[in-house]
Amino acid sequence: MRRFWCDCGHPLFFESTSCNNCGAQVGYDPRSGDMLPLRGNRTSSLFQAQGDFDWCANGQNHAVCNWLVPADQKGNLCEGCRFNRTIPWLGKEENIQRWKGFEVAKKRLLYTLTSLQLPLVDGSTDPERGLLFDFIEDQRSNPVMLESFVSTGYLSGVITINAMEADDLAREQERVRMNESYRTLLGHLRHESGHFFQAYVLHDEALNSEFRRLFGDPDTDYQAALQRHYDLGPAEGWSNYYISSYASAHPVEDWAECWSHYLHMIDTLETAAAYRMIESPDLQRDFRSIANQWRNLSVVMNELNRSIGLADAYPFVINEWVEQKLAFVGRSIEELCLKSRYS
Template sequence: MKRFFCQCGQEIFFDNTHCGVCGSQLGFIPELQQLTSLQEDDKAWLMTDLFPLQRYRSCEHRDDEIACNWLIPAESSNTQCISCALTRTIPILSQPENWRRWRTLEAAKRRMLYGILRLNLPIKGAYQGYPNGLVFDFLEDQRTNPMLALEHVLSGHSQGVITLNAAEADGSFREATREAMNESYRTLLGHFRHEIGHYYWDMLIKDTDHYAMFCEVFEYQQQDYQSSLESYYENGPAADWPASYLSAYASAHPLEDWAETWSHYLMMNETMETAMTYDLIEHFDYASDFDVMMNDWLSLVVKMNALNRSVGNTDAYPFVVSAPVRRKLLFIHQLLKSLRKPRESAAFP
């Protein structure tokens, strides 16, 4: 994440709607990845401090409990920003906790999309009319709402539809699930990054020239997905899974290995960008040499873990990057590097 500053010089942060010092309204321009101070012109359009010739409108969820600070170009007919417009189904708001859950889910989604935009990847929403366009359903089950028929909602992706259990917005739910699943790392942002990985597999790998290399790197022989997952949940992972995978779940099936590795790559990129902007590392470039990037990353996570231990927390980075994992990360790095070459900016149809 980049660092942002208000027109008054105060540091401001990604989700801020107002500056805490001067009180200026703030807005995030997704196509430019900029958070900036706002003022109204004589037609009540929003002008930004950084781009005074462009005009914007607020997302309709700015002034409700969602507090979305993303902006919409003034000429757009949309009332929601590109992030909020991707949400199709929300939790039942008559339940007292669901406003908070929805707000937490949307905040994590915006941060995930920031990373996608920084990598210059297209976002083709269902609301824009694309076949199998991206859409999010935030669903509940009986564990948070006993009045519902659904016993369990499982997070997943199918043909552009990403489903997340709204309870993942609760820290207690995530921690209990993490313990039950024997996971070393489980975050809401990680869920978004994982599921968007399945979406981009359909877009970037399936039926493309990259498919054969994917099959080689991720050892994909079109293993049956459902039976592989059933076997994983019944028998657990192989004892030696850390030798080839980032997580136990990645060993369940090559498509889950892809999604876990994709999520990891997004985490690495945003963390390194943040570290650079705070002068914790000297340089970082999304298109830099992979070996240089990995060396810088592994040096950084040693410091991250040491800091966490010093304040009494578990390791921030509980992963082992084996040679097979490194090769998978390299595949994603080279794939995204090749996709960036012909374009200068992400597509916003």
């Protein structure tokens, strides 16, 4: 993530709604990729000619979004919230808090996908090729829901996230139950976005054959593979070949796990570079140098966390095999961007 500053010179964050120094109300403008004041007269703004900005309707009505829409579109949803197909019932206060957590994570995902220049449009605008999000409850958190069990996943252009994943206690209990070392909303969203782009990758002949070489046959019986994973646990020695035990369940899960780790890496490297802790990573260079930069940074992150009594920030090892798969994710992203630019 890049850094942002208020007109008064004070730092702002991607999630900021106001400046702690001068009190100006601010929000994120997805078109300029900058934090802008809501009703200031910022002369440097590229969009000054179009007038000032207002928060998105979800920001104005529920305080769950800090993205901006031009003031003459007051009451409209921002570019990020237009990706929502379903949100949970808002009669419960905790659902608004959960929704806010979801929006924060989703906006960070959209920021990274957009800055990589991946082809991305919401599914209301383009029902054929667009992406949508269902953020929903099931009977476990709300007895009046029709569905008894909604699992987090991806199907036909829709990423579904169970609202309980935005509940810290419920998510931590699930993490322990599943014996995972890491479980976050952002991690879920990045993983599921990998399944969305997987179709584009498999559609390309050259990428498809490399996918098969690195990850295996994507058409392997999915239900049977997942059942085996949950019944018997991961194969012994999985950590020699996979980034996580779940990645060993099926080739497409391996791909989605690597995709999400690639996004973790480049977002965090960008943040560290923005704070001048490291040199800016050059995504065009060979992946080896990026992987090494990441290994060094993640060790520091883990040590810093341990220094204040927290668990490791990045409890994973990128071995030789995993590095090759991550490099392929990087190449696939480059190809998808090139294709979308010339199609």
